Amino acid sequence: MTRPERSRMGRWRDQALALGWLVLIWNLLWGDFTWGNLAGGLLVGGAVLVFFPLPPVTFGGRLRPRALLVFAVRFVTELVAASAHVARIAVQPGCRPRGAIIAVRLRVRTDLNLALTAEAISLVPGTLILEVDRDTGTLYMHVLDVRGPADLVENRARVLEVERRIVRALGSAAEVRRVEADPAEKENHP
Template sequence: MTDDLPPGGGATGEPTGVPRAAPEPDAPIQVVGRGGRRREQALALGWLVAAWLLLWGDVSVGNLIAGLVVGAAVLLFFPLPPVTFGGRFRPRALLVFLITFIAELVSASLHVAAVALRFGYRPRGAIIAVPLRVRTDLNLALTAEVISLVPGTLIIDVDRAAGVLYVHVLDVRGPEDITGSRERVLAVERRIVRAIGSPAEVRRLDLEPAERRNHP
């Protein structure tokens, strides 16, 4: 596999013609009480356990216990800065996110397997810059985690100030593949925000063009 950039990619991996996102002002600081801090830790532990189960690919009692132990150890020895969750859980949108994620996981796995089995084929890779619309730490982390779990895509850098993900994409044949890869990343962000985002974040996505807004 080679990492040659197709036409349209710059030396830094950022596609030509894509304006760099301007940083947004930081959200107002909120004081988190002990109860709120515990809820945030429980939420973080849940995401760590979910990531552990996805990485192992086997939902079993042993893996669940191991995920709880590893997640608790991470939170204990590597405490994360407090992340205030101001969103809302929307069960229907969360179900859409999970079903779509599983479908993309299967489709991407089959695609990577087909590329690996093509004798003599040398796939080209590209690094693309994807500015996110919602630039909170939580959204950056969740979107980056989901993208990295899908075979054929990998987060190689995150510009926290500008809210930009730099993604390595496998098997890029032309500019249309770069555009499609960027749209898939934005679609992942859209599904996450619709599932757990705040009303203000959902309204921000509603300002998109209709063809993007109606994408699942």
Template structure:
């Protein structure tokens, strides 16, 4: 990481914070921009951001595939959760499963956990940063096959994220692991 990288990250955070500040007030004025700059400076001094190493690159086509599949997962999971809630006579069973990620970087853990938490029916219970493991609460688990299917879905989500944002080495790592385990793309 170059000596300029942390400065650029801080500048990006300032821009976003000023933008959000102005959106909260509903208009861009000199006073709002200056107030946003003051608040952004205060926030970044009091709550400094940790350095997040990004060694990957954004790949437009895999990013589009990720987004499209994410929308499909949202709609499908919403329908499954609704059906599970409305179905009488059968109480939904849940489980907490451990899913060790293949690319245990902070960024990949965060992106995978956030994307997974946005999908109805799954929730991150805990993250073991040192081991690179997500503990995921999943609904409608009846058998061991359901647990393995849920684990495979988390790993497939991780693979889509890494293909969209990871380094060439991370992509190779995920592809090799997917081939070895037979995890679907």
């Protein structure tokens, strides 16, 4: 098989996988797996893929189950701790938390890493991704309950640690070396 044929087959495979996920989500949203919902999911999913094509996201990494488990456990731990912190702020009488907008430049600038890191950060209460600059690999995010510059440094370090765990779980060997070398630390400090 020639290189263009392999590339074309890869795109068709990616489109088929995306269609399968869209059909599954369609059926889950309806809450009932019927032939009508399956046909409707195929029609809607096909229309989405035809009229709203997404750029291809390449995966050049390797799945590391142990690192993925470490990421999942740490993510759930941070999720619970941040939820308790935000709940305490919400019910504490007279508490007026200060927020801040910070920029964090990621070390691995692939679309997949940007998307996964941004999603993992946004899912944790108290943080919200406002914008992603694909060209520079920078996440602009709002953080809650900032008391001083030390909190800003801590939030930047937390984002870089989330990126490190994601890259360890899903990145290529070169990407893992890049996050382990940690060259972006100096760029991210105020």
